[in-house]
Amino acid sequence: MSEKMALKLQVNGAERTVQAWPMARLLDVIREDLGLTGTKEGCGEGECGACSVFLNGKLVNSCLVPAVQCNGAKLETIEGVSPTSTDGAQLHPVQEAFLRCGGAQCGICTPGMVLAAVDLLKRCPDPDEEQVRDGLSGNLCRCTGYVKIIDSVLAAAKSASPDGAKAVAK
């Protein structure tokens, strides 16, 4: 059996080094070694998207990524989406929209959904409903029927455009 390896990562902007088994799942490194429990596990098989994170700017299911592939990588998790958000100061417009539009119910899919929405809006800043439906179809939610999640993403897109800024602001 191989040895644990030193894994260097840039995590939400900060340099971190952890000791990890090469074949450990990135998800476990994030939750256990980095202690960032906002990233969730819903299936462990790449189906639900609860474990979504940005790896070198690309949205991935962290349950499918072996740690060994991540050395030197730039990682962004839900905790890094809005660095001041945990102390209650400020939310990312997508988080703000999920809060206001009822996009989170039990909340277990929410971190992954928020990241998927951030990713979608990067690629497609002004989506219509169909584009949002397609764009989020890799993330499962059992609680909402997706209506309020889609409304959240559409509202976030509006708030990011100059004339929509007020729509989501407090």
Add this chain to the structure above:
Amino acid sequence: MAKLEQVGHSRLRKEGRAKVTGAAIYTDDATMPGLLHGATVRSQVARGRIKGIHFGEGIPWEDFVIVSAKDVPGENRVAMIVLDQPFLADTRVNHPEEAILLLAHADRVLLEKARAAVTVEIEEEPAVFTIEASLAAATVVWGEDNVFKKVSIRKGEVDAAWASATHVVEGTYGTGAQEQLYIEPHAVIAKVTAEEGVTVWGSLQCPYYVHKALKHLFNEPDDRIRVIQMETGGGFGGKEDYPSLISGHAALLSMKAGGRPVKILYDREEDMVATTKRHPSKTRVKTAFDADGKMLGLEMEFLLDGGAYVTLSPVVLSRGAIHAAGPYYWPAVAIEAKALATNCPPHGAFRGFGAPQSLFAIERHLDVAAARIGMDPVELRRKNLLRIGDVMATGQVVKEAVDLPGIMDRALEKLDYHGRKARYAGSNAGTDPIKRGVGFAVFMHGCGFTGGGEAYLASVAGVEGTADGKVRVLAASTEIGQGTNTMFSQVVAEVLRVPMDLVEVQQPDTKLVPNSGPTVASRTCMVVGKLVQDAAVGLKQIIIQAGLLREPYTADEFQAAVAAYVAAFGSLKAYSQYSTPPHIVWSDETYQGDAYGTYAWACYAADVAVDTRTCEVAVTDFVALQEVGRVINPTLAEGQIEGGVAQGIGYALWEKVEWRNGRMANAQMTNYIMATSADLPRLRVYFEENPNPMGPSGAKGIGELPMDGPGPAILNAIQDALGTDAPREIPLTPELLMDCLEARHV
């Protein structure tokens, strides 16, 4: 309807910020010093006698904590309705996922290897896997006849109806098991020490169910057991009774480990194969109508597959049987219902609790009957829908001013049902392989526990003042995504006339909150919300009587008075206990009386497109219109309906459990298909408000209602699209629909 300050407004979800930032702590997010991980060794054989347990080579077994039935300090049975399900099988097994042995170790990888290295030798015995085989009782696997529970509901003389009827229509309907698929699988942490007794932190709906189960398991007094609910990633009923079992497992391991905390976390596959699903059903319906379509009589045989142990099946059966007649006036009714034993893991609570199965049968049957009689399904229902003063199947008299024909018409109007039906009749006649149709269902859902359940529970909820002058809600009712925290806060803020941020909600912890009953049966808002409201009024009276507050007051004055009271007297608490209003009367012996204090009423309508080449069905539009008393929080209430409808659409079309010898064979999200955002139309939700005195500010229960309508509405729409009444079973997968269409051509 008077406008209120808090109630009726879409206040933000109380714990919403923690959820959108990922800061909320779910069970698997918590850790503790010295934590061990637990794993479960299961039977893999549906039925048989345990001959031996063998520990394989190459595992350092001395480093493992190992628990078997011999280690159980108290009662090795899960305390629920009947004491039949063991925490750990000792001599025999009755389903393929039955727990036999528990292991714990700090290293999860080694733990998995160890689990795989245990073999259990079991002498197999004949098993029963279907409702039909259980009913036939050639092999008896439970009791004397495989019957967990029987319910009969009688009204009038149904035999006389056949003789006087112009039309008698019969049909048989079936529904499949449904997997819960909350996105957070089961998880629990337990710590058992001599000093502190048993403490459990878990993803669960009913802290006091777990409390009771652990009390029996460890043979300990109430105050030596403590159950704390962590943030819970979905429940739907799936975290109603199963947490008792898994909490017991973790606690046994911790006890054996000398008090080190033990976490048991199921992975998705284990969660899918081992935990509770919706009861499969078979229903035979026979109905009599006069020449005008007036209902004369209903006979029904309603059968549920309960799995290997009784668990909650009797109450699921009861709700199913009571809803079986639908929202109609039948002069004569004979409903015979049975919950039957099979050698599958026990089926359990799942949103709707028996009603989706029986309402599917009756609502689907009415469209079959309408076609046979040659009547419009809308007009057939209109002639028979319950009106004020009508007597329901259990003898309950409709006392509330419900307007079911209006609810039906308004839902159909929203869908443009009549317009589309006419248009589709034209377009379906052409050669386009896509056929379109519209369909609907009218139904109700009883709010709160069935029959005498609420009286028996006699739930208590309370509020307390905090040192900084806020009011904290004390209830065991859990937030599982449906909005309990926010709803309680709005109700308290409303009745005290203070802002929402003066109200907090205590995280459910049996050491700190009274037993407000389980978080089930669409009861949290209507029943517990009302108790919380009454307790808040009580708290206000206390500070007024102490001379610290005078009406009318400002929020600041109120806060100062609460703080002053707490400073002066140490604590400020007020409680309220449920007692049945005198006008509600029920008999468990005869199944006669007021089955529920009140009902939510609804009509759901669906528009479908069926691809006749692939037999795939797309739901292209969906209207959910309901009368639910007063809506406390429109955004949360809509969210409940939308989520329930999505589950209902999946139940109708895609969510198929493949059984192999009592075991779920497709236990992955890859091959058990729930709806993604791309599979659903925008679900259109409408509320009609008719405040009901039972609930706080007139609210009723809504959590389960949306599960009841989609199944029959969608299949009725498919009948409309294809012109055949053959689809009678859900999930109506493409394979099954293909069979229905082929049968039509022969």
